[in-house]
Amino acid sequence: MTGIDLGNETENSIFEAALDVFSRKGKHGARMQEIADTAGINKAMLHYYFRSKDLLYESVLGHVAHHFFSALEDAMSRPGPFTDVLGQMVGVYLDMHAANPAVARLWIQENLNGAPVAERILKQRKQSGAPGPHRLMRRIEQAVDAGEIKPTEPIQLMITVLGMTVMSFISQPTMKTLDPAAMADQAAFLKRRKKHIVEVLTHGLAS
Amino acid sequence: MTGIDLGNETENSIFEAALDVFSRKGKHGARMQEIADTAGINKAMLHYYFRSKDLLYESVLGHVAHHFFSALEDAMSRPGPFTDVLGQMVGVYLDMHAANPAVARLWIQENLNGAPVAERILKQRKQSGAPGPHRLMRRIEQAVDAGEIKPTEPIQLMITVLGMTVMSFISQPTMKTLDPAAMADQAAFLKRRKKHIVEVLTHGLAS
């Protein structure tokens, strides 16, 4: 489901369950018993494999970050004009989160909580040169310098892309009560969503 | 701080504390004791005024929704071309969340949790004709019909605006580790943020 393999059947089921529960309830709201039940295993196994709630959370966040940034790096590095690259990235974001919305939820949860764990992970990845958002910032700078897009603060564009994509998933419960018809077919909705995002990013909505 | 007054000093302090704690930890992760400590009152007062955790949460969400939608309605209803109205709305979003980021966090928390409480509130507001997002959807439709903006699904634009504005606040912990300089001065950042959002919404970033 996530494409992340810890090498052990039980460990994997714990991982997936933990990702799901943490992403919905947050680090503090998640219950070890619920994670165990979701994974279909004895609660003691959580501690056997991950020692404590804190470490389980940290492990989940770390693996998810690695997986996510690797995919992003891949989309980012493809050749072609930057507007195409933007389209690729939007596509990757939407596809990844569609395949597993828990990832986006977890990242949001971290930020609601002040992102202390994510901060450590990001700094470490930056220092070790691993794929991460800092590379994307550089890429945006280059695109601006090359005149491929209007002068834009990299961080503004990052927040914008992140907002337009991630919010598609996060806001779904609210949006479903607002316009059930538009949200009924998830695949179709995401297809229109991607088109909309790319249109806005490149040409805006003014007629 | 929120502009919401329940008519009683103690009740107000509980309300503010609850909003803050719920928005950070979520409904499940929030602890009654922490809310009481934040408010600087005895824990029993929470139950004296709001009976239970569930009802306290519901009360907070309800009042916040009313306050928020009223302000939105106000910005939405001003005359002038729709692109201007969009700018107004973006400004209102950014200003409101800047004044009290807990509101945005709380709404996100609700959605991460499937938004069962928000759903009830929204349906009720729609039925009673109170200000709410359904009015904004109509306004977008009108703008499209009048040719003021390109043909756009109302819900797409709503998610886009919401994403670009709300994400400015939600992602701050992550962004601060990514580009501390850009985020250091909150007011200046938000000023640039608004300009960026309006530019993207109207003309896009292609040079």
Next chain:
DNA sequence: ATACGTTTTAACCATATGGTTAATTCATCG
């Protein structure tokens, strides 16, 4: 078969948590 290390389980423990209650303080009015 059996000995040995690993995985899994059920029972258990100390503490945290939502909620209650009886007693106390406080304000107000006669």
Next chain:
DNA sequence: CGATGAATTAACCATATGGTTAAAACGTAT
């Protein structure tokens, strides 16, 4: 003042929660 009702507090309760442990089940190499 003294009485009456609302606001506030400290102590308490039943249960939930993160975490531990000793024993059982399992796999496997000899």
